[in-house]
């Protein structure tokens with residue numbers, strides 16, 4: 001603890017007192033292995049939160065691939081290199097045939113930044129639709145389509161932030177297709193409002209599972225209809241797979257769950273298991289047009305080490321059948337939460353896909369009053385008990401559970417048993 005105080009003082013002076021830190025008493029982690037993290041005192045924590053170490057913290061196969069390539073060569077992509085091409089071909093083969101070209105970058109923010117550029121360049125318009133509770137990253141352009149931290153409204157006249165499709169607190173109490181239609185109407189209105197303001201329409205950018213919005217159970221028709229409306233208006237549909245992609249959802253891509261083929265897909269976080277690797281995959285005509293207009297070069301993006309790491313991540317995913325396991329283990333976590341819900345009325349809604357689990361906590365199931373304070377207490381007490389998770393959602397009352405994919409049924413039991421104990425003590 002004394003050590004924590006010393007580090008916090010140094011950190012505040014160096015990074016600023018508002019630089020975000022998790023937990024009332026921050027964690028000082030020094031080592032990771034699989035689904036486990038170890039603090040400076042050697043105490044171990046079950047990691048139910050981190051989605052970047054996708055195939056496990058310090059996965060030995062990924063570390064070996066990284067080390068081997070880093071010991072051989074690491075340069076930027078303005079030289080020919082087979083590993084870069086092998087990985088790019090393997091990656092695009094995992095997508096619809098139409099998404100046949102890729103641009104490598106280092107972060108999800110950069111991927112979305114370039115996707116916006118491509119869409120704007122292709123259409124000649126500037127207007128982008130996003131959800132009102134989303135986060136797509138931190139560049140100047142992407143910040144404008146990330147209203148999560150603005151209180152639902154983007155400061156940019158080129159952005160319309162429409163209500164995310166919420167099934168737990170649905171628009172006008174609607175359900176199913178009627179609810180989807182009501183939300184799709186917001187897309188139409190946004191396009192009309194761009195037109196009225198003289199802003200050309202460029203497209204729509206969404207996370208296909210609305211991860212940052214709190215993982216709502218989106219009516220299946222919503223995304224398909226929204227995509228049609230966007231295309232009819234001449235726009236480009238961008239799926240941000242930075243959180244949803246790479247099998248966590250039980251499918252390789254979140255947009256498969258949404259039942260659509262986007263024009264552009266952006267990806268990052270889990271792709272390099274912690275090594276900075278991200279990409280934009282898109283239709284060939286979009287990429288060719290972009291490349292013809294812009295000399296786009298990214299010093300670190302998709303270098304041979306990044307691509308060797310990306311290949312190793314896919315190898316481990318395939319070898320260990322991690323997508324199917326994510327589905328099974330995630331379903332099991334949701335089932336066990338459903339059992340808990342019979343005893344704990346705080347549990348209002350259990351949602352998610354694969355090993356992306358959201359559990360909304362409410363003080364009253366009838367009024368759905370958010371249990372924001374209680375959720376914060378649970379997150380902190382779980383950490384004290386050696387289990388790491390966090391929270392999201394409009395009211396910060398949705399438990400956010402997205403562990404590394406090697407998470408097993410035994411790990412799930414440990415998570416649930418601890419939640420049970422913490423809920424009993426509340």
Ligand SMILES: Cc1ncc(COP(=O)(O)O)c(C=O)c1O
Nearest residue numbers: 107108109135136137242243268
């Ligand atoms: C959906 C989504 N897109 C993009 C990003 C930005 O990614 P990065 O932090 O790698 O820039 C994030 C980060 O949390 C995200 O959740």
